[in-house]
Amino acid sequence: MFKILNQTFKTGTVTTGYPVSKADIPDSFRGRPHFDFGNWRDALPATAVCPTGAISVFDRADRRIVVVDYGLCVFCGLCAEATPEKAIQITKDFELAVEDRQELILSAEYSLSRDGSQQSLISFKHGPRPAEPAVERAGRKLKEGISKLLGRSLAIREVDAGSCNGCELEIVALNNPIYDIERFGIHFVASPRHADMLLVTGPVTRNMELALLKTYRATPEPRLVVAVGACGISGGIFGKNYASLGGVDQVVPVDVYIPGCPPRPQALLQGILVAIGKMAKALPFA
Numbered sequence: 001m002f003k004i005l006n007q008t009f010k011t012g013t014v015t016t017g018y019p020v021s022k023a024d025i026p027d028s029f030r031g032r033p034h035f036d037f038g039n040w041r042d043a044l045p046a047t048a049v050c051p052t053g054a055i056s057v058f059d060r061a062d063r064r065i066v067v068v069d070y071g072l073c074v075f076c077g078l079c080a081e082a083t084p085e086k087a088i089q090i091t092k093d094f095e096l097a098v099e100d101r102q103e104l105i106l107s108a109e110y111s112l113s114r115d116g117s118q119q120s121l122i123s124f125k126h127g128p129r130p131a132e133p134a135v136e137r138a139g140r141k142l143k144e145g146i147s148k149l150l151g152r153s154l155a156i157r158e159v160d161a162g163s164c165n166g167c168e169l170e171i172v173a174l175n176n177p178i179y180d181i182e183r184f185g186i187h188f189v190a191s192p193r194h195a196d197m198l199l200v201t202g203p204v205t206r207n208m209e210l211a212l213l214k215t216y217r218a219t220p221e222p223r224l225v226v227a228v229g230a231c232g233i234s235g236g237i238f239g240k241n242y243a244s245l246g247g248v249d250q251v252v253p254v255d256v257y258i259p260g261c262p263p264r265p266q267a268l269l270q271g272i273l274v275a276i277g278k279m280a281k282a283l284p285f286a
């Protein structure tokens with residue numbers, strides 16, 4: 001017993017300060033690929049290696065449109081390796097949760113040179129915006145905000161709609177002493193009838209479609225649905241096929257999308273914050 005107490009005091013507090021303080025991200029972490037559209041000379045090699053079709057190219061006459069969908073991206077880094085001009089860099093960015101699926105899509109139009117490479121950038125459409133300062137600040141007052149908004153705490157029902165369980169590992173980590181999500185008054189519940197939010201993973205297999213729909217209907221309003229990971233957003237590596245519906249919003253309305261494969265615990269927390277912010281905007285008395 002003395003040994004355990006001694007070890008506990010020696011270890012001290014391990015809980016991360018995020019989101020009040022900056023997240024401590026390891027060097028080996030692969031986050032969002034950054035695309036330097038202005039200096040990108042040829043998108044075809046990256047398109048050829050992308051395993052999920054997150055990068056697509058449409059050529060017409062002397063014009064090329066390149067579309068990048070972060071909702072499909074699994075952050076594998078293959079596009080950066082296939083692009084010699086360093087126009088794609090893997091970053092440590094993970095705070096990518098958005099309310100609008102379209103915000104995850106970037107597109108650029110180029111004029112083409114005779115050899116088929118991209119000559120000059122004509123136009124560019126922006127994708128995900130950086131987290132609003134208000135959302136970042138929300139971490140400090142999260143517990144207070146949740147009590148005000150929901151009268152007690154935020155109850156989350158996790159729904160695995162056919163995932164590989166990578167996202168579940170990160171979600172489980174939210175309850176460990178490092179991320180300790182309960183310190184914010186957020187806890188996971190066993191029944192959707194007690195839940196304020198559904199945290200849904202997986203591409204939604206056809207076998208899970210009815211279960212997801214029933215879970216959604218059993219959740220009292222106002223309810224939030226958060227689609228987790230590339231699979232939850234778009235079907236990810238599985239896509240849409242005979243066994244998979246291609247994302248949570250194919251079955252139920254989604255309030256917030258959290259990119260990643262899988263999203264790290266801080267990314268999940270940021271997505272939950274974005275969802276709470278959305279609920280606060282929707283309720284006039286909040």
Ligand code: SF4
Binds near residue numbers: 078
């Ligand atoms: S990092 Fe994303 S965009 Fe790049 S190859 Fe992998 S899945 Fe495709």
